[in-house]
Amino acid sequence: MQPGLMAEADLDAVLAVQAACYPPAMQEAADVVRARLRASPDTVLVARDADGVCAYLFAYPSRLGKVTPLGGAFSVPESPDTLYLHDVAVAPRVAGQGVARRLVDAMLARAAGLRHSALVSVQDTRRFWESLGxxxxxxxxxALATYPAGALYMTKRLSAQA
Incomplete structure (x- = not known):
């Protein structure tokens, strides 16, 4: 399951993974997901297994400290310093197989020139993210208040120039 770039043709499968992973209040509408893909197509990855798309990662260049509200629009800033990991979801059929870690590693490899990575941890994923630094x-x-209770903004330094 090597990560690859998401295409618009993957949208229905991505929405199915999202529905399997999140309660309705945390699911983003198809037009929001499509807008994220179009805003930063080089930072949206999917993983596939024999049954098709089984995981995804939406990320984009941002600024340290900026949080995109749940379901909110975003734009890539003129001078980004942070790779913001907006959403990682793994279908239950491949849970526990290291797919999320592979997606994150592949995305961080694309972060050339950015000094930080950031995200909002939801659904008790803090320990997973801490294991990644x-x-x-x-x-x-x-913006953080638009997420369910317990959501936590987290960052990681990517280079010594931070």
């Missing part, structure tokens, strides 16, 4: 940090509290 992310630590809790201060972020946009108003």
């Amino acid at each position: 992310y630590l809790p940090a201060a972020g946009d509290a108003a």
Whole structure:
């Protein structure tokens, strides 16, 4: 299951993975997901197994401390310093096989020139993210409040120039 770039043709399968992983209140609409893909197509990955798309990762260049509200629009800033991992989801059929870690590793390999990576940890994933080197940090509290209780902004330094 090597990660590859997502195509618009993958949208239905990505939405099916999202529906299998998140409660309805956390699911983003098809037009929001499509807009994310179109805004930064080089930072949206999927993993496939014999049954098709089994995981995805939406990321984009951002600024440290900026949090995209759940379901909110985003734009790539003129001078990004951070790779923001907006959403990682793995279908239950491949859970526990290291797919999320492979997606994140593949995405971080694309982060040339960016000094940080950041994300919002949801659904008790803090320990997973800490195992990848992310630590809790201060972020946009108003945007963070759009996520379910317990959501946590986390960051990781990618280079010594930070």
